[in-house]
Amino acid sequence: MLEAEHAGFAWGEETVTELLLVAAGPEVRAFPFNKRQEGGKNGSGADWLWWWIGDEGVSFGTLIQAKRLKKEPGGRWDLDFDYNGGKQWASLMSAARALQVAPTYALYTGSPRYRHPVACTKPHHPEDFMLCDQCIRKTVSLLPALLLAPGSALGSDPAWAYELAAPLEDLVDPHRHVAAMPFYPYLELSPDLVRFLFSAQTGPKRVAKELVEQIRRVRAGQFGLATADPVEVSSEDYTFPTLPDDRLHVGEPYFPNILRGLRNSPPGYVLELLANDDPETVSELALGLDDVSLAGVVIVNQRGR
Template sequence: MTVLDLHSSLVRGRRAVEAYITECRDQLGEYTWDEEHATVRLTHAAHPVAKYIPFTRNQEGGTPTSSGTGADWLWWWLSSSGECFGMLVQAKNLKRVGRRWDVDLNYAKRRQIIDLLNASDLLKVPAVYALYCGDLAYRLDLTCGAGHTAGALDRCHRSAVCVLPALIASQLATFTALDSQGQAAIDAYQYAFPLEDLADNSQGTPFVDDLNLHHIDGELLEFLTQPQGMPRDIAKKIFGMVSRMRSGQFALAVSEHQRVGENVVVFGDLPADRGHFGVPYFDHVLRGLRRQPPDYLVAVANGEDPAPWLSRLVAGIVLFDAV
């Protein structure tokens, strides 16, 4: 597999989701679609680069302290060297409610987003939303931000399926209660990144001008400032979104660092800066970048049943060949 194969597969996945959403519109007479079915369409269309491993229904569900994740999936981007990047993904639909937009980030009085972040802590990966944003006709009056154009290369043409880090979504959700115009949903759409762009190396690897850059050196500095291969490039793009929001927060950068399991993760010495996120955002994202796949992932990939603790947290796993 190559990066081009991965990108082409994600494009196929996005187009399959668009086709499914259009089918729902034509059959039901309105834009109503199911997030779980959209995920199935996405991953099946991306085969064989994507391997879809659902857990059985009786393996899902919550715990006494959790509402259950249900439609949450572990996505792992795997390289031939063993290096990999994982993220816990929850699907959300971009909805039109009257004249306003909504992504329901405050569902169950924020319990859902809290459970997602807690589960990602247990799994030691970042939490990410997969936003299903409808076909282009559905979003004709919605733009992707200041760089929006009317051209066919505009980001909106690739945005039927986007990814949005949950740290950003959590911040946007804090303003939803005061948001009568759906601005939080519009901001979520504009902050989000088309899924296929994660594997599009024609756009180049962005320089991440993080507020903590002057506290960083060595391999981590190179990661943030130099082009990267897969799956590091995917991790960098996810981190870049969070870093962009951090740059607009008033909290000062901090010089303190934290050390994590260096024999497991790629980067074991990270800035402890929390910004307004409530957690050290470097660790939250980059803990998902591993030197080797975790044991539970190897077992499931080899056909073994998931451990009970894992099947209580997620509905299944998707493995992506990231060369």
């Protein structure tokens, strides 16, 4: 991104994503679809289907849409969350629901100098933003798409979204931990969910927990009691088959929205890709997912981490 800025180019999401996936190997493997395979019948507005694979097969699936930070005249930020009148967001949510994974935005924010003066909340920030490791890590950050529902306050405030988003590399760093939020009044949690939320997690569970906690930080500032009724997620292969029906002011229940992507074992098509990633296998997978629009599948190996 910095090289493009120096050369006077407006870098794009596709180019940056490809460079990111190439540089992140071999732990991160990408299985790209060709242009014909990407289209789908309806289009999901998504870029890549990411699966995080951990020990004993524990896996977490996310459908990721990249969002490039744009600077409007006068220095105003724009992450274009309401692109196409909100249709892109709705398509992303619909496709993630069909795939039973967590709909997620990846924020591409350019270099710290590009996004100046917005920065991390680090005290005594260095005058040169390029010297701040935390700002550099924020260059690619993840944020649950549910927070950006049309009409939500967060969706109209790119700086707030940037502050709340979690750096991608922090999510795969075993030495960084996610701080748990307090219980909410009248929110009934199963013993398994309590252990998940209030214990240190690693691998795919760590990624899932961070996305849940991002939503819970926003929810903690909203009034309204949570219902005690649980939500049935799906089959026994899901780590949490029932979850609380707690909601933000806008949107569906957030626990199922994220944690339906957390599985005790990865889907069969992920195992097929890992075992045999020849073009024919990738092509068959693309045809099998022809109801959504994808650039491909990304598999992150977090086993033993």
